Amino acid sequence: xxxxxxxxxxxxxxxxxxxxxxxxxxxxxxxxxxxxxxxxxxxxxxxxxxxxxxxxxxxxxxxxxxxxxxxxxxxxxxxxxxxxxxxxxxxxxxxxxxxxxxxxxxxxxxxxxxxxxxxxxxxxxxxxxxxxxxxxxxxxxxxxxxxxxxxxxxxxxxxxxxxxxxxxxxxxxxxxxxxxxxxxxxxxxxxxxxxxxxxxxxxxxxxxxxxxxxxxxxxxxxxxxxxxxxxxxxxxxxxxxxxxxxxxxxxxxxxxxxxxxxxxxxxxxxxxxxxxxxxxxxxxxxxxxxxxxxxxxxxxxxxxxxxxxxxxxxxxxxxxxxxxxxxxxxxxxxxxxxxxxxxxxxxxxxxxxxxxxxxxxxxxxxxxxxxxxxxxxxxxxxxxxxxxxxxxxxxxxxxxxxxxxxxxxxxxxxxxxxxxxxxxxxxxxxxx
Amino acid sequence: xxxxxxxxxxxxxxxxxxxxxxxxxxxxxxxxxxxxxxxxxxxxxxxxxxxxxxxxxxxxxxxxxxxxxxxxxxxxxxxxxxxxxxxxxxxxxxxxxxxxxxxxxxxxxxxxxxxxxxxxxxxxxxxxxxxxxxxxxxxxxxxxxxxxxxxxxxxxxxxxxxxxxxxxxxxxxxxxxxxxxxxxxxxxxxxxxxxxxxxxxxxxxxxxxxxxxxxxxxxxxxxxxxxxxxxxxxxxxxxxxxxxxxxxxxxxxxxxxxxxxxxxxxxxxxxxxxxxxxxxxxxxxxxxxxxxxxxxxxxxxxxxxxxxxxxxxxxxxxxxxxxxxxxxxxxxxxxxxxxxxxxxxxxxxxxxxxxxxxxxxxxxxxxxxxxxxxxxxxxxxxxxxxxxxxxxxxxxxxxxxxxxxxxxxxxxxxxxxxxxxxxxxxxxx
Numbered sequence: 126x127x128x129x130x131x132x133x134x135x136x137x138x139x140x141x142x143x144x145x146x147x148x149x150x151x152x153x154x155x156x157x158x159x160x161x162x163x164x165x166x167x168x169x170x171x172x173x174x175x176x177x178x179x180x181x182x183x184x185x186x187x188x189x190x191x192x193x194x195x196x197x198x199x200x201x202x203x204x205x206x207x208x209x210x211x212x213x214x215x216x217x218x219x220x221x222x223x224x225x226x227x228x229x230x231x232x233x234x235x236x237x238x239x240x241x242x243x244x245x246x247x248x249x250x251x252x253x254x255x256x257x258x259x260x261x262x263x264x265x266x267x268x269x270x271x272x273x274x275x276x277x278x279x280x281x282x283x284x285x286x287x288x289x290x291x292x293x294x295x296x297x298x299x300x301x302x303x304x305x306x307x308x309x310x311x312x313x314x315x316x317x318x319x320x321x322x323x324x325x326x327x328x329x330x331x332x333x334x335x336x337x338x339x340x341x342x343x344x345x346x347x348x349x350x351x352x353x354x355x356x357x358x359x360x361x362x363x364x365x366x367x368x369x370x371x372x373x374x375x376x377x378x379x380x381x382x383x384x385x386x387x388x389x390x391x392x393x394x395x396x397x398x399x400x401x402x403x404x405x406x407x408x409x410x411x412x413x414x415x416x417x418x419x420x421x422x423x424x425x426x427x428x429x430x431x432x433x434x435x436x437x438x439x440x441x442x443x444x445x446x447x448x449x450x451x452x453x454x455x456x457x458x459x460x461x462x463x464x465x466x467x468x469x470x471x472x473x474x475x476x477x478x479x480x481x482x483x484x485x486x487x488x489x490x491x492x493x494x495x496x497x498x499x500x501x502x503x504x505x506x507x508x509x510x511x512x513x514x515x516x517x518x519x520x521x522x523x524x525x526x527x528x529x530x531x532x533x534x535x536x537x538x539x540x541x542x543x544x545x546x547x548x549x550x551x552x553x554x555x556x557x
Numbered sequence: 558x559x560x561x562x563x564x565x566x567x568x569x570x571x572x573x574x575x576x577x578x579x580x581x582x583x584x585x586x587x588x589x590x591x592x593x594x595x596x597x598x599x600x601x602x603x604x605x606x607x608x609x610x611x612x613x614x615x616x617x618x619x620x621x622x623x624x625x626x627x628x629x630x631x632x633x634x635x636x637x638x639x640x641x642x643x644x645x646x647x648x649x650x651x652x653x654x655x656x657x658x659x660x661x662x663x664x665x666x667x668x669x670x671x672x673x674x675x676x677x678x679x680x681x682x683x684x685x686x687x688x689x690x691x692x693x694x695x696x697x698x699x700x701x702x703x704x705x706x707x708x709x710x711x712x713x714x715x716x717x718x719x720x721x722x723x724x725x726x727x728x729x730x731x732x733x734x735x736x737x738x739x740x741x742x743x744x745x746x747x748x749x750x751x752x753x754x755x756x757x758x759x760x761x762x763x764x765x766x767x768x769x770x771x772x773x774x775x776x777x778x779x780x781x782x783x784x785x786x787x788x789x790x791x792x793x794x795x796x797x798x799x800x801x802x803x804x805x806x807x808x809x810x811x812x813x814x815x816x817x818x819x820x821x822x823x824x825x826x827x828x829x830x831x832x833x834x835x836x837x838x839x840x841x842x843x844x845x846x847x848x849x850x851x852x853x854x855x856x857x858x859x860x861x862x863x864x865x866x867x868x869x870x871x872x873x874x875x876x877x878x879x880x881x882x883x884x885x886x887x888x889x890x891x892x893x894x895x896x897x898x899x900x901x902x903x904x905x906x907x908x909x910x911x912x913x914x915x916x917x918x919x920x921x922x923x924x925x926x927x928x929x930x931x932x933x934x935x936x937x938x939x940x941x942x943x944x945x946x947x948x949x950x951x952x953x954x955x956x957x958x959x960x961x962x963x964x965x966x967x968x969x970x971x972x973x974x975x976x977x978x979x980x981x982x983x984x985x986x
Contacts (some may be wrong), residue, residue: 142738151733154733155765155767157676180763181763183763195730195740195741196739198741200740200741202671203672203764206672206673206676209640210642210645213587230660233611233697237635240567244585244638265758307626308626309625309628310625311624311625311626314613325698327692329621331612331631332635333632333634
């Protein structure tokens with residue numbers, strides 16, 4: 126058995142703005158309905174969670190302007206209010222929202238998450254990101270972003286403070302005194318007096334401990350610093366590596382790092398990003414995949430804008446048909462992704478790299494639900510991973526194809542859960 | 558006509574009240590607040606305002622015991638998590654939640670507020686507080702809190718930074734040109750490039766403009782610095798004054814300050830905190846009020862704890878039968894001053910035996926209270942009242958289904974919402 130999640134790649138944003146199946150997209154802007162329907166469909170399908178990615182930036186690296194972002198609807202509402210709404214619309218599925226450790230005051234984050242753990246009845250998670258663009262740092266008052274490894278050191282400390290705050294109330298602090306003499310036993314609530322290099326907090330938190338006490342922690346960094354952070358703190362990891370060999374190596378690396386941190390490797394679930402293409406016949410699915418590749422090939426600009434955002438380097442400045450430039454030493458952005466670009470560019474031009482890069486597919490999944498289910502089973506068998514995260518655009522058509530086409534096929538083979546055995550997100554995540 | 562609001566917290570709603578249902582844990586669920594919001598919307602209220610705080614009081618006797626064992630001030634959950642669920646099940650009532658300018662990064666707050674304004678269809682507001690307790694500051698990493706007036710100076714800059722972000726997208730920036738695939742127009746979106754002494758932000762926000770563009774701003778500080786700040790920025794101000802002359806003076810002062818700041822004084826709606834004892838007859842209400850007063854006066858412990866909370870000073874350590882000592886506080890100055898007013902020559906026991914919530918207390922049958930409200934509003938000159946009471950269904954219904962219809966019949970409160978957004982409804986009269 127493996128776990129399934131959905132990675133909402135632009136959080137509470139606008140999906141597939143120019144796509145043919147995006148419905149009456151005007152009515153979906155800033156409207157929670159699409160996401161509530163998605164949550165209900167994924168719950169029906171037995172998904173463990175949906176993960177709302179986030180960013181505080183209107184990307185403006187490409188061509189030194191946000192014109193491309195605005196034209197293409199690269200906008201994001203704050204995903205946290207969506208968590209409260211999804212909680213009321215569902216009963217079992219976990220909901221993970223992203224927080225940037227570099228800018229979110231730890232006390233604020235710990236309290237907000239604890240409040241949401243109550244509202245979701247123990248189904249909330251936090252995805253830790255350090256945020257990469259300088260523009261994000263500038264929105265929060267810095268001249269430029271903190272150096273890559275330093276911000277991971279800060280994130281590690283941030284997670285320690287937040288964890289201590291969540292633990293500042295003993296689980297049984299809330300009395301069950303029928304005579305109403307004592308609501309909370311104050312001897313079971315403690316200040317934390319956390320004094321770190323970057324963060325300080327006295328505590329205790331002023332919220333009741335939530336059903337999970339500690340919300341599920343998710344992390345997605347591919348760099349060594351990111352993997353360390355994940356191995357130390359995470360319950361689930363989003364991996365963007367490509368190919369079964371890399372998947373297997375990634376899972377092994379995480380397991381080894383966890384052992385070094387004194388953790389049981391089974392206590393983290395590594396989910397790999399995929400973007401399945403499903404159709405009624407394999408040939409039809411292949412044809413759709415081919416059309417998608419052609420569409421992507423006609424949109425060099427979109428590819429370059431995406432690469433510029435991730436790396437923080439304006440790729441419009443380079444000659445498209447010259448050998449791929451040296452970029453790795455110039456980035457403070459997503460280190461592992463930029464390293465992938467550099468490696469892909471060893472004997473290629475920029476145009477070739479832009480048109481072939483695939484950042485959201487660990488393995489290509491193309492075919493009928495039955496054949497895709499086989500491919501997934503095989504990949505998991507080999508990689509030793511724990512499941513997949515669907516990173517497809519959030520359109521009703523894609524959601525239905527996965528929830529009502531692929532998931533039943535996986536369920537019939539006992540590859541995914543047929544019911545939720547526990548009340549909380551973490552218990553379900555760790556149940557196999 | 559005057560405006561009505563309800564002042565509440567996301568906390569245990571009077572744990573020991575005999576009518577609070579299963580009050581130990583029901584307060585956590587959104588249903589309680591959604592039901593209240595529906596009732597208040599039916600009653601024509603302008604808004605619900607969630608105050609907030611980020612610490613467990615421990616000044617009193619140097620311990621968290623009083624606060625935690627009595628569910629007083631703590632626990633308190635983040636009210637921003639309740640706004641979207643309430644908005645989804647209501648249509649017109651405004652929803653205001655508290656944000657601490659001293660610790661909430663302006664970009665984070667501006668973005669969240671804009672999201673909530675969109676989700677509520679333009680009915681969201683933020684209540685700006687600077688936070689008053691050193692414990693809050695310590696939770697956020699400081700040794701002690703910034704000096705009282707400095708934090709208002711910071712708050713002023715904070716609002717200007719947030720406003721620069723809200724103003725970054727012009728109202729018609731979204732082109733939604735599906736034929737040509739153009740979502741928004743770059744020449745209608747602008748960097749904030751805000752550079753202040755305490756805050757900097759580059760912008761723009763990464764989300765489309767919300768219905769109100771700028772959420773409604775609410776403010777509640779009664780100190781000189783607080784009033785100046787409110788007069789400069791707030792659409793609505795929450796005031797505590799126990800008697801008509803103080804209310805009148807407060808309103809006049811704020812209106813003058815607003816004028817000095819170049820604003821139309823009518824664009825600031827001042828709502829006074831009010832408490833209600835409503836019964837079937839005047840006599841029953843007076844008896845009930847006397848009972849409540851006696852119970853409150855006998856509860857010296859609670860009053861000492863409240864005074865310790867607002868001042869940050871342990872009032873448990875003073876001799877109850879000696880004169881009240883001189884108090885210099887960096888915490889909630891106006892509230893502390895209110896509690897200690899006329900303290901000269903009186904003992905601490907005398908002071909804390911006089912109930913004083915800071916709210917104007919209306920006592921009587923529904924018609925009598927409607928008369929009283931009408932008179933007070935006429936004397937003070939407007940703008941309305943804010944009910945300060947725990948969200949207990951029985952209490953909500955007395956106000957929403959007993960008092961409000963009477964006020965409406967007399968044309969004292971709105972019969973209908975004429976607009977969709979909070980600010981428009983607030984400024985409608």
